[in-house]
Amino acid sequence: MVATERQARYGDSIGASDRSFESSEVLLPSARYIAMPDASPQPPTIVAWGMINALGNSSDSIWERLLGGPTGLVQPAVELPFQTTAGACATELPPLPKAQQVHDSRCARLLAAAYPSVASTAAAFVRRYGAESLGIVVGTSTGGMLEAESALAMHARDQAFPPHFDLHRTHAFGALVEVLRGLSGARGPGWIVSSACASSAKALASAQRILNLGIARAVLVAGVDSLCQTTLRGFQSLSLLSPTPCRPFAADRDGTSIGEGAAIAFLQSAAEGPAILAGVGESSDAHHMSQPEPLGRGAQAAMRAALERAHLSPREIDYINAHGTATVANDSSEAAAISAVFGPLVPISSTKGATGHLLGAAGLTEALICLEAIIRGVVLPNRATPTDASFGLALPTVAMRRQIRRAMSNSFAFGGSNASVVLEATR
Numbered sequence: 001m002v003a004t005e006r007q008a009r010y011g012d013s014i015g016a017s018d019r020s021f022e023s024s025e026v027l028l029p030s031a032r033y034i035a036m037p038d039a040s041p042q043p044p045t046i047v048a049w050g051m052i053n054a055l056g057n058s059s060d061s062i063w064e065r066l067l068g069g070p071t072g073l074v075q076p077a078v079e080l081p082f083q084t085t086a087g088a089c090a091t092e093l094p095p096l097p098k099a100q101q102v103h104d105s106r107c108a109r110l111l112a113a114a115y116p117s118v119a120s121t122a123a124a125f126v127r128r129y130g131a132e133s134l135g136i137v138v139g140t141s142t143g144g145m146l147e148a149e150s151a152l153a154m155h156a157r158d159q160a161f162p163p164h165f166d167l168h169r170t171h172a173f174g175a176l177v178e179v180l181r182g183l184s185g186a187r188g189p190g191w192i193v194s195s196a197c198a199s200s201a202k203a204l205a206s207a208q209r210i211l212n213l214g215i216a217r218a219v220l221v222a223g224v225d226s227l228c229q230t231t232l233r234g235f236q237s238l239s240l241l242s243p244t245p246c247r248p249f250a251a252d253r254d255g256t257s258i259g260e261g262a263a264i265a266f267l268q269s270a271a272e273g274p275a276i277l278a279g280v281g282e283s284s285d286a287h288h289m290s291q292p293e294p295l296g297r298g299a300q301a302a303m304r305a306a307l308e309r310a311h312l313s314p315r316e317i318d319y320i321n322a323h324g325t326a327t328v329a330n331d332s333s334e335a336a337a338i339s340a341v342f343g344p345l346v347p348i349s350s351t352k353g354a355t356g357h358l359l360g361a362a363g364l365t366e367a368l369i370c371l372e373a374i375i376r377g378v379v380l381p382n383r384a385t386p387t388d389a390s391f392g393l394a395l396p397t398v399a400m401r402r403q404i405r406r407a408m409s410n411s412f413a414f415g416g417s418n419a420s421v422v423l424e425a426t427r
Helices: 003-010 059-066 098-103 106-114 116-129 145-158 167-171 174-184 196-213 229-237 297-310 328-342 359-376
Strands: 025-027 032-034 045-053 134-139 190-193 218-225 261-268 275-284 319-321 406-413 417-425
Touching: 045 059, 045 106, 045 116, 045 275, 045 359, 059 359, 098 106, 098 167, 098 174, 106 116, 106 145, 106 174, 106 218, 106 261, 116 134, 116 174, 116 218, 116 261, 134 174, 134 196, 134 359, 145 167, 145 229, 167 174, 174 190, 174 218, 190 196, 196 218, 196 261, 196 275, 196 359, 196 406, 196 417, 218 359, 261 359, 275 297, 275 359, 297 328, 297 406, 297 417, 319 359, 328 406, 359 406, 359 417
Parallel strands: 134 190, 134 218, 319 406
Antiparallel strands: 025 032, 045 261, 218 261, 275 417, 406 417
16 A cells, blocks of 8 residues: 555655654553654554464464464374364474573574564564664463462472472563563563453554554563463363364364464564554453354454444455364354455355464464465465355455455454464555
């Protein structure tokens, strides 16, 4: 979207490079930040990004397998009293740099493994604008849960915790912000968003607000979660896991598959890049702790809010990456919501049949998959065949070449915490 189009859509003042106002203090829980000059509600550009999950450790390798390569869902290595599949990354992840090892966890290592994709962009930005100009928002639902489980198991056996274990530096969510600060040198505002499956989609919304308020010039947004016993057993206790690789939107779907991974993106206003974060819509329907509202009314509200913030009509969306967990209730609820907002024509797919459900990392990962779809001009397939015809939606089972100018990614979490993200090509 060129500058004149942006101004027409968002107002004459949007995108004006000489816009300035008096600095105002913005107080955050841990520090005081001064609003930066040139702040405006111009949609931020996604300048750099990267992903790691069961399909690979780069956007290119992940994309190739999304097109129809082997699924990343296999029998998990952890010992479980039930049958399921999961999307696990390479077991051996590189250790953290020495300065960050005090925060060591599998989540921290996944985040560090994704960071090189944005490292040069972040370093150049910090050199030009200063460390205080770069913020950080991370979405997660597990943090160092895996390490806490191992430490508690050792304590139960030996009446002692591992000598290296520090609950506040390993398990606590804030450790992930500290790891990114150490890797990037960022000293701007930083916090964690933890709202289950919508965590990193909502992290994008937080990043956009940081930029709109002018308390940072750019934001590193990340989403990360690792496999752990608590997650796997918790989902099984709710009868939500499939014993086989999950099949989103399939007529015979019988549950989800959990995955792990990390995604990271560098967002900056008025910057060069392939797409903008056109809008994020959020809602909280609080229908039930773990069941979606049957008609998807909270999901509808999030999608409509995202469209409104992006100044778009439903017919202008070219592709939807659905939340699509492959549970009976979720897919039915989301299908009803999408049908109510968009009708039957927009192509829809869920990539969880290949990656598994990445929980706190799902929202950003799937938004970045939408970004790749925009760049490559391809609608991704649903792996399930046949899909549920009763939904009356466009659910392709093969990849399709198509110009994609605007795409939406949905993340609908436990407790009715919903987020929809709209990305738009810049040219």
